[in-house]
Amino acid sequence: MTVAAKIVAARTAFLLCDLQVAFRTAIWNFDDVEATAGKMLRAAKIFDIPVLITEQNPKALGVTVQSLPLDPLKESALIFGPWAKKRFSMMIPEVEACLKEKGVQDVVLFGIESHICVLQTALDLLRSSYSVHVLADGISSCNSGERQLAISTMRQAGATVTSSESVLYQLMEDASDPRFKAFVTLIKESKERTQQTAANLLETL
Secondary structure: OOOOOOOOOHHHHEEEEEEHHOOOOOOOHHHHHHHHHHHHHHHHHOOOOOOEEEEEEHHEEEEEEOOOHHHHHOOOOEEEEEEEEOOOOOOOHHHHHHHOOOOOHHHHHEEEEEHHHHHHHHHHHHHHOOEHHHHHHEEEEEOHHHHHHHHHHHHHHOOOOHHHHHHHHHOOOOOOOOHHHHHHHHHHOOHHHHHHHHHHHHHOO
């Protein structure tokens, strides 16, 4: 039986998979995935967590959506990539090298598409003995059915399928932490959007 590992901020990386402009009109509930990604990137700044970003064939599919709060992370040297790829999995040499260099053990994965790039990334990470946490409110596909199958497959393979809220509270862990004030601000400011996204993506599980 697979035992879910608790996420520890000091050994965690966020992987943002192919959240590109060309997919905006094609992906089921794209705006919800985008909102969750934005929240996680703000959290990365609070917890000093590296964010690794890939783009699937950006010459054809465009760059990562510009609405995401990337600039504060760039200023803190927490953004790595975006790396262009044609392989579906994010586990290209640049990503593998970065994970090893940062001493990462726990990976939080979100982006698109659930049944292609996200799934193959999760399977490759598991094969390389990483603890993989997939955000059910941070992934989607062209249709909801493909998303459901991908979630089932990732669970069976040993990934923990969870929510952004659950992951953030694991990272926070203790209300006496000096980062708690910034954390609570993020939770409050994103509360309404988090509820909407949960209703759209989590209640369909």
